[in-house]
């Protein structure tokens with residue numbers, strides 16, 4: 520009997536996927552004051568004790584240094600920077616642990632349990648507060664030499680464009696994310712609204728909001744074109760709240776990509792939404808524990 524545990528560490532919750540034999544259970548664990556390291560580690564330890572797994576996979580927002588296991592550059596989980604989570608859990612619980620960047624893990628979750636099954640070259644883009652990218656080639660996560668590959672959100676698409684959260688200008692993320700959407704809307708309407716409101720306005724065919732999504736998907740299509748020309752994927756999946764709440768993004772983007780990409784890579788390119796939604800990280804972490812070993 521084998522027990523595997525996947526944990527997706529978010530800004531307010533731990534999302535858990537647990538598999539015993541062939542049965543998968545999911546659980547969302549609210550953590551009071553998750554930004555306090557002690558509270559976070561206590562909650563994580565309770566989850567591990569409860570499920571008592573043989574192996575653990577962890578999805579975490581930020582760059583995980585492949586050589587040291589340390590988490591670096593995690594804007595939403597600042598308190599975890601410099602912590603070696605893998606070492607900590609392995610020492611405390613004597614189980615094997617795999618830690619990966621959440622966007623990579625989301626792509627892996629879609630590969631194993633979602634809409635990326637049987638894909639040879641799979642790219643998953645998560646459009647949320649930021650723009651995350653993950654790549655799975657022949658069933659293996661591609662994360663580069665140090666573990667920092669696929670920072671698709673930070674490729675430059677406008678010289679001297681919008682200021683990105685990373686401090687650079689004109690990054691794809693600064694257009695194709697919730698804050699990118701808000702800025703584009705502000706530019707077009709000279710009015711400030713949240714991404715949630717902009718989506719609702721677009722659903723009601725508000726002219727300015729619809730126009731905002733035209734520009735938003737122009738940038739997204741350019742990003743996917745670059746991905747298609749570099750990696751020649753068979754599957755590109757779009758995940759995150761914006762896509763889930765406004766599926767029109769997929770339709771608009773697909774028709775734009777068709778006009779931009781070379782015929783050969785376009786022939787085998789399939790663009791779709793992700794299947795697992797906000798659970799792709801937890802499922803991907805579970806899949807890491809189950810199957811993946813680096």
Ligand SMILES: [Zn+2]
Pocket residue numbers: 672673683684685686687690692
């Ligand atoms: Zn950036």
